[in-house]
Amino acid sequence: MSFVRRAVTVLAATTALTAGLALPAxxxxxxxxGTAEQGGFTKVAFRVPNERDNASTTKIEVSFPTDHPLAFVSVKPVPGWKVKVTESKxxxxxxxxxxxxxxxxxxxxxxxxxxxxxxFQEFEVSMGQLPEDVDSLMFPTKQTYSGGEVVDWAEAPKADGTEPEHPAPLLKLVPAAEDASTATLSATAPATAPASASASPSVAVAAASSSDGTARLLGAAGLVVGVIGVVIGFLGLRRRPSA
Structure with missing residues (x-):
């Protein structure tokens, strides 16, 4: 029993340590x-968690790219917050x-x-038109706390794929997907119309009606046969002499 308890204790400690190391990241x-289609418009939210136990976040400053600028940007009001949108040459x-x-x-x-x-709080922005010649956009963000501390989330992803200490919010851009209805039609449409396709709509409707009527007739006949069988069985039980 003591061995089991020690194993559980070690497992719990390991789990707590792993969670503690993962949370800051x-x-x-x-x-x-985190993704949007190239050449389109999108709505995103900048999600800002408060990382301090003794201070509140009081200001968020998001920088937009100037090498791939966005022609249309609008913001959604956040209750209790004032927003200022700056346009520059x-x-x-x-x-x-x-x-x-x-x-x-x-x-x-x-x-x-x-x-x-x-x-945490989310600050929503609608923006576009997204560029088609890049696969990501960075939005360096400064987070100001009530005690005066400013955290600058502005680091680009590292070449080896690891995450930097203060990564900038990154929007990945993917090629625009083919319209679903167009793709379905092009995939299912036959190269040539089958011979039966030349039949007039009235013929098709008549055939469908005939098939439907036949099915109903057979169903009714089966129901009648079933009722007759139940009646015969019931009468047979009544005529059966008692032991």
Whole structure:
């Protein structure tokens, strides 16, 4: 019994240690969902957890890319928070299907609210048109605490695939998916119409009606036969002499 108890104790300690090591890696500012289609529009939420036990998060400052600027950016109000959207002149105009883009949103700041210890908040943004020539966009974010501490989530992913200490929120861009209805039609449509396809709609309806009527007739006949069998069986039981 003592061996079992020791094994359980070791397992519990190992689990606690693993969870303790994993939590800091998960508690950083992220963008949700983490993927979007290239060339489209999307709605994302910057998810901000509070990592401090003795301070609240009071300000969030998100920087938008200027090398691949977004022509359309709008924010969803968050109760208790004030938002300021900053547009700036780009280092050089960027060609888009809507014309040359010379100014774009470069920063969005939320402040005046509070994220208490053990809580998180999401700040939603609608944006587009997403670029088609890159596979990700970074959104460096500064998180300010009530005690004056500022955490800068601005580090790019490492070349070896490991996560940096303060990773920037990263939106991965994937190729646009083919329209589902178009894909289904192209996959199922025959190359040539079958001979039966030349029949008129009225013929098809008549055939369907005939088949349906036959099925109903057979079903009714079966029901009648079943009822007759039940009646015969009942009468047979009544006529059977008692022992």
């Amino acid at each position: 998960l508690a950083h500012v992220t963008i949700q969902p 780009l280092p050089k105009p960027v060609k888009t299907e809507y014309g040359d883009l010379e100014e774009a949103v470069t920063k969005v700041v939320w402040e005046g609210g509070k994220i208490n210890p053990g809580e």
